Amino acid sequence: MRALFVGGVVDNSEMDMEGGQPPVHYPEDTGGGHSRYRLHQIGKQADGTVAYAVYGAPDMADEEVARVADERAYARRFEAEAELFVH
Incomplete structure (x- = not known):
């Protein structure tokens, strides 16, 4: 699975992620109270x-x-159907 980032300091960045389901936040848990990217x-x-x-x-x-x-x-690039993630 590929993680794609929009906005902030890592705008238009990508990275590979392990697992079948993406985490709701990235990074998953900073422990420092910093804002995280949201799915x-x-x-x-x-x-x-x-x-x-x-x-x-x-x-x-x-x-x-x-x-x-x-x-x-x-969606076109990955030949996939986009689904909105509901929080």
Whole structure:
């Protein structure tokens, strides 16, 4: 699974993630009270496999993260169906 980041200091960055389900926040637990990136969108392939997860910066509106993810065409790139992650 690929983690994709929108906004903040790591905007437009990517990294590989282990596991079948992405964590709700990245990093999962800083322990320092710092704001973390929040999961906004999951891209699933036809067989149900999670291909990617889109994380938005703490100060970004949901609509803006969705707009940027659509603009960057993550679903097409990973041949997946985008699903909004409901918190």
